Amino acid sequence: MKTNMGGADRLIRTLIALVIAYLYYDGIIEGTLGLVLVILAGIFLLTSLISFCPLYTLFGMNTCKTE
Numbered sequence: 001m002k003t004n005m006g007g008a009d010r011l012i013r014t015l016i017a018l019v020i021a022y023l024y025y026d027g028i029i030e031g032t033l034g035l036v037l038v039i040l041a042g043i044f045l046l047t048s049l050i051s052f053c054p055l056y057t058l059f060g061m062n063t064c065k066t067e
Helices: 007-024 030-052 054-059
Strands: none
Touching: 007 030
């Protein structure tokens, strides 16, 4: 797996994941929508931790400065 995510992309994904987690655990979002968003937040957090997004490879995108 090659790194295809830059620092800004990783930071944005992590912040989105944290906001979704806070909203879910505070009870602002709940039910099916809440669970879907929590799963999405988990995916965002995982991809930002490993600096690799599988969808980027499908679309030929790369936000990482180094190759």
